[in-house]
Each structure stands twice: as C-alpha cells, then as structure tokens.
Amino acid sequence: MRLLKSATHPERQKKLGTTFHRQAARAIVLKGQNILLLYTERYHDYTLPGGGVDEGEDLTCGLKRELIEETGAKNITNIKPYGRYEEFRPWYKPDFDTMHMESYCYTCDIDSELGMTRLEDYEVVNGMRPVWVNIFDAIKHNEHTMAHSDKKGMSIERETFLLKHIVDEFKLMQDNK
Secondary structure, eight states, X not given: OOEEEEEXXXXXXXXXXXXXXXXXXXXXXXXXXXXXXXXXTTTTEEEOSEEEOOTTOXXXXXXXXXXXXXXXXXXXXXXXXXXXXXXXXXXXXXXXXXXXXXXXXXXXXXXXXXXXXXXXXXXXXXXXXXXXXXXXXXHHHHHHHHHHOSSOOTTHHHHHHHHHHHHHHTTOOOOOO
C-alpha cells in the first residue's frame, strides 16, 4: 500500500531505541462531502473509524470489525486500499521506547443507516460517537482544536492530514457558505 506520510514525534527524532510495532486499519466512508467519523468529546476531535488489528488478523477483517464496533456499520462493501500513514511516537510501557504505528486506510461503502455500536469502555468514557459530518467542517474543527486545546490527542495531526489528503485525492470542492 502506498505510503502517504511518515511522521516522527519530536521526542523520537534522535533515538528510536526499542520499538513496538502496531498496525491499525481505518475506514474512509464518503457520501458526497459528508464523511463518517468518530467524534471524541475528551479530545474534541474527529477521527476516522478504525483501530488496532489483532495479531494474525487480516487488515480488511480488522477494518470491518472496527467499523462495525465503532459505528454500527452495516453491509460493508467495495473495500479498496487508499494509503498508509506511519508514525514513530513515544511508547508509555516499560518494555519499549518507541511505537511504530502503521495506519492502513481503506475506502469502502456502507448502508447510510448505522446500527448499534459496541464501543470499548474507554471509548465510552472518552465520549466517542459516530457522526456523519461535512469533511470541510471536520478539518476546520480539528485545526481549531490543534491551535487552541491543551487536551488534544496525538492522533489529531494524523487524522487532519488524512482528511485533507482525502479532499485533494477525491477533488472535493468546498461549497460557498
């Protein structure tokens, strides 16, 4: 899958040390200028649905599982590779210094109506919920959060880059408001 970007956290610039590798699968679901995202109250940000792929799990199977769990998506079809975003960031567990995260992004189609989510406890506590949102509004919102919030998560830079890349790739034009 094509590499869209490789990002290294400033604390990892000089020395990576021991590295933990994690793979994630993320879904890009578009309906015109609307995109299915997860809004998280704790971080005040929008992210693509998806998450960690289990050991031995196929990436597209992980994508489907995460999409169903986080959004209640139904009838997931037309899955196509989009691109990979990799990042090297500090790791908080004692066995490793750095996490090498590879996010494999796929476009896909789903039914417009979402079913029940099966969020993990920490996702519920963080106030995560699936939403259809205008992609330009999501980008603007994330940029505001990056500029003004001290509680932003580390993933917001990745997610905002991906949203902008999607706009460019699909040649989405912003409506004049």
